[in-house]
Amino acid sequence: MKQFFAFVKKEFFHIWRDKRTMFILLGMPVVQIVIFGFALTNEVKNAKIAVLDNSKDAATTSLIAQFSASRYFEIEKNLTNYNQVEAEFKKGTIKLAIILPPHFDEDLQHLNKAQVQIIADASDPNVANTLTSYAAAVIIDYQNRITNNRKLPYTINTEMRMLYNPQLKGAFNFVPGVMAMVLLLVCTMMTAITIVKEKEMGTMEIMLVSPMRPQIVVLAKAVPYLLLSMVNITTILLLSVFVLEVPINGSIFLLAFESILFTLVSLSLGLLISAGVDSQQSAMFISLIALFLPTVMLSGFMFPIENMPLPLRTVSNIVPAKWYYIIVKSVMIKGLGLKAIWKETLILTGMMIFLLTMAIKKFKIRLA
Structure with a gap:
């Protein structure tokens, strides 16, 4: 030894x-x-996005602020017309575009629904899927906040729970x-x-x-x-x-x-x-x-x-x-x-x- x-x-x-x-x-x-x-x-943080706000009312302003507050998104540019969307994607300056239609707040108040268009750069499909999921989650969170737990017809609430790694x-x-x-x-x-x-x-x-x-x-x-x-x-x-x-x-x-x-x-x-x-x-x-x-x-x-x-x-x-x-x-x-x-x-x-x-x-x- x-x-x-x-x-x-x-x-x-x-x-x-x-x-x-x-x-x-x-x-x-x-x-x-x-x-x-x-x-x-596999996280995507601080992704640069563009926003086209055709309504410019209180609801769209609040929703845009919620995107800006998210750690996953950084608003790179505020667009003025739809033709600028593809041009920004071609420049490679953004990964995602949020399109808000006219009369957004009015549709929410009178019809209880409104449309939001999300356009992603799918040249990298994994990043595109991740960002669209993040954006959908921000919109759902905004929707839950403005409804104040009111019961709307045909509304389905989904609760998600992430075990072991809640912050993903x-x-x-x-x-x-x-x-x-x-x-x-x-x-x-x-x-x-x-x-x-x-x-x-x-x-x-x-x-x-x-x-x-x-x-x-x-x-x-x-x-x-x-x-x-x-x-x-x-x-x-x-x-x-x-x-x-x-x-x-x-x-x-x-x-x-x-x-x-x-x-x-x-x-x-x-x-x-x-x-x-x-x-x-x-x-x-x-x-x-x-x-x-x-x-x-x-x-x-x-x-x-x-x-x-x-x-x-x-x-x-x-x-x-x-x-x-x-x-x-x-x-x-x-x-x-x-x-x-x-x-x-x-x-x-x-x-x-x-x-x-x-x-x-x-x-x-x-x-x-």
Whole structure:
């Protein structure tokens, strides 16, 4: 055991002397969680819109003020005629146009109804759908305010309730996914490179002639990265709570345990990659490029897995980030316990055992 800790200490000193490695291990996760946490969002805020008010009465003035007060819209221009609408869209200065017809207030008072036309730039259909939904919600809110709860004929009131994320913040969806991506890529890449570097420098054979068994050498190389990953987990959670305002609704100890388990899976995958390649470039390519796309595309945090064809849904089951993403959302966002995530926990445990066994076995065959 004393020799094992000596190997671990040696690896710590090796990492500490390499400032670039320290930056990748501790700096890159911080940069990624902040950038992705703010950049990766399906919310649309401060969208520039144009308003054509053909009525200019008290009702339209109040409705326009409600659009202006919304954090989702910013009135870029007040139009004077309908021909200007298409011209503004062609300029690319607006994403949405609100058209208010003449006699708007009069129609509301005498007919109990009025028309509002919403025109959106559908060159980006997702943004267009989102903005039209926001605009419809503003109009409905205005309608509910002016009716003062009066019962109108054939009026249907719909009550909506958003569980777990009432403000519909995009960070609630992307933070768990970014956590999975950061831990998988950083842990896998750094662990894969470290053993291959020893091979290239010719120092791995020197270590193998020591009384330590090859399996213990492999584990000793992974221990420092496990401890540094625990620092990254703590940093990511602190940034998520205090910077991105994503609460931890479940047990923080359960979340930490699952994060460590996922880190062990990533480290085992890195060890397996390092045992199968002979150059740092190959190790970096496989761990960074070959794992990045499956993590982003098939983990479920960018695109719903349910919408994918059956072959891709099947392949997604071997992506560790998918199961960790489900765990983090269940514990961190929904506040659930181990009873709800036992299946995902067993899957990650099985992956860790399989990958670590394969890494040790392949390493022994190649170098022992």
